[in-house]
Amino acid sequence: MEIDLTQIERMVATLLLPLFRVASMLMTMPMIGTRLVPVRVRMGLALAITAVLVPILPPMPPYDGLSGEMWLLIAEQVLIGTVLGFTLNLLMETFVVGGQLIANQMGLGFASMSDPANGTSVVVLGQFYLMMVMLMFMAMNGHLVIIETLSRSFEVLPVGVTPRLSSLWSIILAGGWLFSAGALMALPAVTSLLVVNFAFGVMTKAAPQLNIFAIGFPFTMVLGIFIVWASQGGFLGQYEAFSATVLELITSVIREAGRGG
16 A cells, blocks of 8 residues: 555644644643643543544645644644633632632631642632532533534634634633622622621620620631531532533634634
């Protein structure tokens, strides 16, 4: 069997161009894109996912590794994959922001721990929420949904179609949604603790000799832990609502970017 250079270039283009999009998403998405997962493991997953997707993908453009157009195509695939992975991070960071707001209100803002996945310091409550979200994401087959969304992105936005950069404005506006969703998640606990602090303020006004710092600080902390425990019943509903919003955002960004072609 003889294979000429043209066939080899076509085979390389069929595998290489989708690989850049898949690998970029895996390098930036939560859990898989963290420091805890070695780069070789991520690259192996990218190759495996690409090998599964290649038979069902649309035809790839002609490959010319030395042309500027090919480097532009590679940059576009890296950009699309990075946007997909970064948007998924919004779901995880929403609960970190909510945990930060609750912890500051209950007096646990100083209790921080190192996040080995991202290499940053996060409050204990925010790290607890982050681990819960990751477990729920995997338990509810969120990774399979993301892979399905990735495969559909090749249909809506095929390789070779220049994406509309104006569609990235939705990602920028999603930063405001991140803080508003985190505040919405923390609103019940923050409101309850605000009422407690207001009650302690009234007590201090009525009895000035009462040491509010010796009594109020531990009471607020214990009550805050109890409120966090009582609010766990609605955690699943919040996760489903926020995850649906993020998935809708990913779909809309891909759809708007695909209209550029």
